[in-house]
Amino acid sequence: MSLTSYADSALSLIPPLLAISMAVVTRKVLPSLGVGILAGILMLTQFDLGAAATHLAQTVSGLFVEDGGANWGNLYILLFLVILGATTALISASGSARAFADWARQRIRTKRDAKLLTMALGVVVFIDDYFNSLVVGSVSRPITDRYYVSRAKLAYILDSTAAPVCVISPVSSWGAYIIALIGGLLAARGYDGGGQLATFVQMIPMNFYAIFALILLFAVVWFGLDVGPMLRHEIKAQKGELYDPERGNPPGTNAELEEANNGSVAGLFGPIITLVVATASFMVASGAAELADAGQAFSILGAFENTNVGYSLFNGSVAGLAVTLVFAFKQRLEGQLIVQAVIAGARSMLPAAYILLFAWAIGGIIGEVETGKYLVSQLEGAIAPEYMPMVLFLLAGFTAFSTGTSWGTFGIMLPIAADMAMGTDTTLMLPMLSAVLAGAVFGDHCSPISDTTILSSTGAGCHHIDHVTTQLPYALMVAGISLVGYLVLGMTHSLITALLVCSVLVTLVIALLKFKQSRY
Structure with a gap:
């Protein structure tokens, strides 16, 4: 079936x-x-209803079947979601989450401390953004609920640590992917950056959005800087309304489950630690297997570069559920309660799974109408080199916002940025590549069709659209700061000057938010 291309048309938008x-x-x-x-x-089928129905069927089946076999990449992520939901519900039913909240209450005495703990966990758990959002959300939710932190605020903390930390960490699924992608691009163009890892490390301080998103998040957590829709959610949370009850229970919550009164803190941390260690181990093992098959020597970075993230998350979740069941049997929970919790937990993740499937489907369709290629085609040859980092940041942001994928944006935009740098000013190579990375994370943060945004909502037990609307003002603030930073970097070629300007701007933003807060 022949499909119509829209790579040269604004209709692709x-x-x-x-x-x-x-x-x-x-x-x-x-x-x-x-x-x-x-x-x-x-659009792809030129409004031929028969062809459209066929293509829709192919799109849906492609989510589960690929090249004549199961699409394990997608299936592993979906199974990870379901199993993690079952594990979380069983931990809750065992009373372990409540036991941890009681334990933490003796040590975490304020709402600020609860939010700081969540942020710290988000920074520490950096191996993958999916993993970060769901696991940190599961651990933190009992504590933030106890101190009446809105689920929207929890989702913001999760999302604003997950991708920003992963994108600047070389030992993560994101870092490995970026290192491999950039290494190939630069080698093919004869650019000597001193090695793949060294190049990535040089780019870390140029990722203004990631750095200043974390700084603003810390200020929001420390000073309680709530603006716009977030302020309304936080006010309602102080009255006990952690999420909008009129819209039902958000994905990942299990309000109907009874909790045992003999839970233990070990019943929470045992499964979570098992999940973390098992997932990391499977990531290294699967990457090592790929290296061995390719006849390459083992290295941690190489293993993460070649790891099978979905496979590792699935196996890690199975290990975590197994340990949860061990604690449940040791605690002598009734079999009926265990079964009820597992079923309820798995069911609670179904809304998130549905949204994720729809997001994957529209991501494929957007790729076929070639939205990204159209956006990039509007940029080439149209601007002076000194403005390129700034414009690439904007274009990468809009591409990620439109497509819902930062990784897809990396694949589309990084080769274009590298070619533009080689053709104009090679000293701007790393700033331009960094601007693409930063813009992709920014667009991903704002997009309601982003899988990482969806999973941050799920991890927090927050209605998805509430998370999108409450995070947007903060993301736009950081984007504005980053935009100025890339303009300064492009015009001065000085990273220190750009960082200083961004630092002054973020300080002014924080001061302004504090001033507005003092007037409430």
Whole structure:
């Protein structure tokens, strides 16, 4: 079946913009994504209803079947979600989450401490953003609930530590992917950056969005700087309304489960530690196997570069559930309660799984209408070199916002940025590549069709669209700071000057937010 290409047409923007605008206006994510998917398929098939139905069936089946076999990449992530939901619910039913909250209450005495603990855990758990959002959310939620932190604020903390930390950490699934991608790009273009890892390390301080998103997050947590929709959610949380009850229970919550009164802190930390260690071990092992098959020597960085993230998350979650069951049997929980908790936990993750499937589907459709290629084509040859880091940041942000994927944006934009640098000013190579990385994370943070945004909502037990709307003002603040930073970096070629300017700006933003807060 021949599909129509829109790589040279602004019409390629219709599917993502339609889905995103509908999601924001209607606050209903699944119908909005569905409309975007159908619009894209109709465009690809020139509104031939028979061909559109066939292509829709192929798109849906492709989420589960690939090259004649199971699409294990997607299936492992979905199974990880379901198993983690079952594990979380069983921990809750065993009373271990409540025991941890009681234990933490004796040591964490304020709302600020609860938020700081969540942020610290988000920074420490850096091996993968999916893993970060869901696991840290599961651990932190009992504590933040106890201190009446809104689920929207928890989702913001999770999302603003997950991707920003992963994108600047070389020993993470993100870092390994970026290192491999950039290493190949630069080698193919004859650019000598002193080695793949060294190049990545040089780019870390140039990732302004990641750095200043973390700084602003710390200030928001420390000073309680709540603005716009977030302020409304925090006010309601002080009255005990942690999320909007009129919209039902968010994904990942299990409000109907009874809790045992003999839970233990070990019943929480045992499964979580097992999950972390097992996942990391499987990531290294699967990467090592790939290196061995390719005849390459083992290295930790090489293992993370070649790891199978979905496979590792799935196996880690199975290990975590197994240990949870051991604690439940040791605690002598009734079999009926165990079964009820496992089923309820798995079911609680289904809304998140549905949204994720729809997001993957529209991501594929957006790739077929070639939205990213159109956006990039509008940039080439149109601007002076000194403005390129700033413009690439904006374009990467819009591409990630429209497509819902930062990794996909990396794949689309990094080769273009490298070619533009080689053709104009090679001294701007690393700033331009860094601007793409930063812009992709920014767009991903703002997009309601982003999988990482979806999973941050799930980990926090927050309604998805509430997380998107409450995080957006903070993301835009950091984006504005980063935009100025990339303009200064492009014009001065001085990283120190750009960082100083960004630091002054973020200080002014924090001071302004504190001043506004003092007037409430």
